[in-house]
Amino acid sequence: MPGSPQSDRTPIRLTRRGRAVLIIFAAAVTLVSLWLTVGTGALAGGRESHAPSTRGETVVVEPGETLWDIATDTDPGNDPRLVVQRILDLNGLGGDPTVRPGQELRLPVR
Numbered sequence: 001m002p003g004s005p006q007s008d009r010t011p012i013r014l015t016r017r018g019r020a021v022l023i024i025f026a027a028a029v030t031l032v033s034l035w036l037t038v039g040t041g042a043l044a045g046g047r048e049s050h051a052p053s054t055r056g057e058t059v060v061v062e063p064g065e066t067l068w069d070i071a072t073d074t075d076p077g078n079d080p081r082l083v084v085q086r087i088l089d090l091n092g093l094g095g096d097p098t099v100r101p102g103q104e105l106r107l108p109v110r
Contacts, residue, residue, distance in 0.1 A: 057106070057107045057109070058106050058107065059074075059105050059107055060103070060105075061099045061100060061103045061105065063101040067084050067087060067097045070099075070105065070107075071083035071087060074087070075108070084097060087105060087108065090105075090108060091105050091106055
């Protein structure tokens with residue numbers, strides 16, 4: 001009908017750019033929500049040989065010890081790659097997994 005309210009409305013059409021923006025926005029929201037739920041504590045662990053601490057623990061790197069060794073000792077039930085990344089983040093080491101004997105590292109809180 002020419003005078004009906006439904007005939008005056010045109011359907012919404014998304015352009016290629018509009019679809020891309022919508023997809024990128026949805027992906028960003030999903031990543032942020034995953035980071036907030038999983039990334040804020042799921043990777044935490046602690047050294048079993050030290051007394052528990054509410055502020056985090058530290059360990060001194062022994063000669064021949066690698067970050068991988070420290071990560072597997074810190075949280076043996078978790079993926080060492082994730083624990084290594086958490087230790088790197090906590091200590092501001094960026095992407096450099098090199099540690100030196102005598103270096104003190106903060107460990108994730110369990």
